[in-house]
Amino acid sequence: MTVETKLALTAEDVRSFSEAQGEPTWFAELRERALAEVENLDMVKPDKTNIEKWDFFNFPAHTVESDTYASLAELPEAVKQIVDVEGQQNVYIQRNNTPAFLQVTEELAAQGVIMTDIFTALKEHGELVQKFFMTEAVTVDEHKLTALHAALMNGGVFIYVPKDVEVAAPLQSVFYVDNADASLFNHVLIVADTNSKVTYVENYFSGVASNNTQANIVTEVIARDGAKITFGAVDTLDAGFTTYVNRRGETLRDAEIDWALGLMNNGDTIAESITHLRGDGSVADTKTVVVGSGKQNQNFTTEVRNWGKASLGNILTHAVVKDSARAIFNGIGKIEHGATKADAQQESRVLMLSKDARGDANPILLIEEDDVTAGHAASVGRVDEMQLYYLMSRGISRTDAERLIIHGFLEPVVSQLPIEGVKKQLIEVIEGKVK
Amino acid sequence: MSTLEIKDLHVSIEDKEILKGVNLTLNTNEVHAIMGPNGTGKSTLASAIMGHPKYEVTSGEILLDGENVLEMEVDERAQAGLFLAMQYPSEIAGVTNADFLRSAINARREEGDEISIMKFIKQLDKTMDFLEMPEEMGQRYLNEGFSGGEKKRNEILQLMMIKPKFAVLDEIDSGLDIDALKIVSKGINEMRGEGFGCLMITHYQRLLNYITPDHVHVMMQGKVVKSGGSELAQRLEAEGYDWIKEELGIKDTNAVVEEA
Ligand SMILES: Nc1ncnc2c1ncn2[C@@H]1O[C@H](COP(=O)(O)OP(=O)(O)OP(=O)(O)O)[C@@H](O)[C@H]1O
Numbered sequence: 001m002t003v004e005t006k007l008a009l010t011a012e013d014v015r016s017f018s019e020a021q022g023e024p025t026w027f028a029e030l031r032e033r034a035l036a037e038v039e040n041l042d043m044v045k046p047d048k049t050n051i052e053k054w055d056f057f058n059f060p061a062h063t064v065e066s067d068t069y070a071s072l073a074e075l076p077e078a079v080k081q082i083v084d085v086e087g088q089q090n091v092y093i094q095r096n097n098t099p100a101f102l103q104v105t106e107e108l109a110a111q112g113v114i115m116t117d118i119f120t121a122l123k124e125h126g127e128l129v130q131k132f133f134m135t136e137a138v139t140v141d142e143h144k145l146t147a148l149h150a151a152l153m154n155g156g157v158f159i160y161v162p163k164d165v166e167v168a169a170p171l172q173s174v175f176y177v178d179n180a181d182a183s184l185f186n187h188v189l190i191v192a193d194t195n196s197k198v199t200y201v202e203n204y205f206s207g208v209a210s211n212n213t214q215a216n217i218v219t220e221v222i223a224r225d226g227a228k229i230t231f232g233a234v235d236t237l238d239a240g241f242t243t244y245v246n247r248r249g250e251t252l253r254d255a256e257i258d259w260a261l262g263l264m265n266n267g268d269t270i271a272e273s274i275t276h277l278r279g280d281g282s283v284a285d286t287k288t289v290v291v292g293s294g295k296q297n298q299n300f301t302t303e304v305r306n307w308g309k310a311s312l313g314n315i316l317t318h319a320v321v322k323d324s325a326r327a328i329f330n331g332i333g334k335i336e337h338g339a340t341k342a343d344a345q346q347e348s349r350v351l352m353l354s355k356d357a358r359g360d361a362n363p364i365l366l367i368e369e370d371d372v373t374a375g376h377a378a379s380v381g382r383v384d385e386m387q388l389y390y391l392m393s394r395g396i397s398r399t400d401a402e403r404l405i406i407h408g409f410l411e412p413v414v415s416q417l418p419i420e421g422v423k424k425q426l427i428e429v430i431e432g433k434v435k
Numbered sequence: 436m437s438t439l440e441i442k443d444l445h446v447s448i449e450d451k452e453i454l455k456g457v458n459l460t461l462n463t464n465e466v467h468a469i470m471g472p473n474g475t476g477k478s479t480l481a482s483a484i485m486g487h488p489k490y491e492v493t494s495g496e497i498l499l500d501g502e503n504v505l506e507m508e509v510d511e512r513a514q515a516g517l518f519l520a521m522q523y524p525s526e527i528a529g530v531t532n533a534d535f536l537r538s539a540i541n542a543r544r545e546e547g548d549e550i551s552i553m554k555f556i557k558q559l560d561k562t563m564d565f566l567e568m569p570e571e572m573g574q575r576y577l578n579e580g581f582s583g584g585e586k587k588r589n590e591i592l593q594l595m596m597i598k599p600k601f602a603v604l605d606e607i608d609s610g611l612d613i614d615a616l617k618i619v620s621k622g623i624n625e626m627r628g629e630g631f632g633c634l635m636i637t638h639y640q641r642l643l644n645y646i647t648p649d650h651v652h653v654m655m656q657g658k659v660v661k662s663g664g665s666e667l668a669q670r671l672e673a674e675g676y677d678w679i680k681e682e683l684g685i686k687d688t689n690a691v692v693e694e695a
Pocket residue numbers: 448449451453471472473474475476477478479480691692693
């Protein structure tokens with residue numbers, strides 16, 4: 001039995017949604033074309049996970065209207081934990097599909113930095129958005145879900161950092177869900193122009209149990225020549241979401257993207273984090289931590305593709321799988337022909353906490369050039385008995401020792417997150433999941 | 436006063452008998468040294484006392500103030516007052532030395548009565564200062580990337596923070612430079628006193644120059660074959676083990692080592 005891909009929305013629905021948002025014509029047309037393609041395109045193919053019976057197409061509502069917040073003080077307590085209400089300078093809060101709060105400092109605006117919700121960006125910075133929206137990083141016609149995403153996009157944020165601008169404080173987005181019917185076809189587009197520098201942190205955060213809905217997220221992160229982007233994310237969507245989350249990076253000459261991803265959704269999730277090192281001397285570092293629990297079924301593909309000479313790709317994935325959860329970790333290092341002196345390294349470690357849990361690390365190196373270095377290490381195992389013994393010999397109980405070891409194991413991403421509240425939140429999420 | 440008694444202890448690893456009837460009694464306020472050739476079961480004894488999962492006690496007893504230690508889990512043994520400075524301490528990535536130590540201290544306290552962060556930091560700073568450890572060691576991950584000597588010093592830091600009744604120190608002097616040996620000895624001597632007993636496993640007299648033992652024991656072939664005072668260690672240093680082997684008619688001290 002295959003789940004039907006019959007679409008909940010017609011071309012007419014999509015057109016009137018676009019009109020209601022006041023979108024430019026080119027975007028309305030892009031949606032229309034994308035919608036038409038959904039049917040003919042192939043489905044996404046996450047290696048080693050059979051998604052035939054997964055439903056990526058049905059949701060209770062395409063968009064829900066939500067109230068906005070007049071100030072950060074109005075945020076629900078749980079969200080206040082991750083946003084530094086006093087200290088955070090530049091922050092975008094999206095409530096379900098509604099841009100609910102935006103704070104951008106004068107300094108940031110004076111530097112020419114753009115940070116705004118995706119609909120405003122389409123209206124006010126149409127040319128910039130048009131240049132980068134699903135043109136360079138992710139394209140509409142990759143598969144059914146990218147096309148569906150483009151057709152139904154109902155939220156997101158756009159960030160542009162001009163040439164030579166260095167943004168000192170981190171920019172933050174919180175995508176908060178408090179309507180059980182809400183779906184997320186969320187698009188994040190970050191462009192760091194030549195020699196600029198920016199740090200961005202996002203949370204997908206559920207405050208409600210969702211009714212069998214979709215999160216179809218596409219994130220495009222583009223670092224142009226010499227630019228550096230530090231990207232942090234903590235995803236904690238409710239089990240009611242089936243999630244497809246695609247985070248894609250592009251680095252041009254001497255550019256760098258450092259990813260720190262805490263992928264902690266509670267529902268079935270396909271997560272794809274791929275960076276294309278297009279430019280010579282460019283760098284990508286992708287650190288991911290995962291805890292799979294309950295009956296979750298998840299697939300994580302992390303890939304760095306070296307196109308540029310002397311480009312450096314590094315992948316580190318640390319995952320814990322417990323209960324009867326399943327998780328596949330595909331790590332791919334691909335060095336293209338001509339990418340001399342490129343380096344592709346990856347490490348995937350999976351800890352299994354119960355005998356019913358299933359986790360697989362699947363490291364792949366594809367190398368089409370001679371003069372390169374590459375390496376991979378992968379392991380699936382249990383908590384080390386000698387480490388437990390050592391900690392217990394200091395009086396720490398087995399449970400607490402195991403907890404300490406797991407927190408330590410997931411520390412590579414925790415320590416990398418540049419916003420204190422988000423760091424704390426990830427620690428708490430881990431604590432809650434491994435308890 | 437507390438007493439740790441080891442009675443006719445037999446221990447096997449992977450069905451091979453390593454300890455073949457060890458008898459030893461330690462009291463608080465005493466320092467004992469155990470010496471003996473490589474592979475004779477010294478670390479096995481230490482591991483059996485702490486409850487290492489791979490070592491199986493096949494017969495005999497270990498009693499702490501009359502309580503059966505062998506029935507306790509590893510953490511219960513630690514809580515009861517035992518400590519083992521390991522010959523090869525584990526490395527634990529992502530867990531800072533300070534967080535680990537705080538967990539170890541709080542494990543000994545009731546929930547709701549955890550040590551205050553301020554008090555803990557003061558105590559940690561003071562002890563690290565005493566052991567001449569750089570402050571950043573507290574924020575480093577537990578033993579990760581520590582040099583051999585740094586690991587040993589870190590074991591003594593834990594000893595001094597946790598303050599057990601009985602400590603077994605397995606080759607705490609190995610890999611230490613001369614200055615570090617003095618500092619580690621200073622730490623152990625600081626612990627010495629009424630509420631503390633110690634069993635030091637060592638190969639060399641030089642540690643015992645700094646920490647004069649009350650009793651010295653020699654282990655061979657899985658047994659304590661000779662006991663004496665600190666003069667015994669001096670004679671071993673000067674003459675080696677041959678005279679004991681002769682005295683006891685032992686031919687092959689490595690009999691427990693599987694020949695390839
Ligand atoms: N897993 C194992 N399988 C078989 N034999 C083992 C195993 N582990 C330890 N042994 C053996 O047990 C014996 C005692 O080892 P132990 O570590 O107690 O010696 P030791 O006296 O501490 O030596 P050293 O002075 O070298 O530290 C050795 O012969 C060792 O090879």
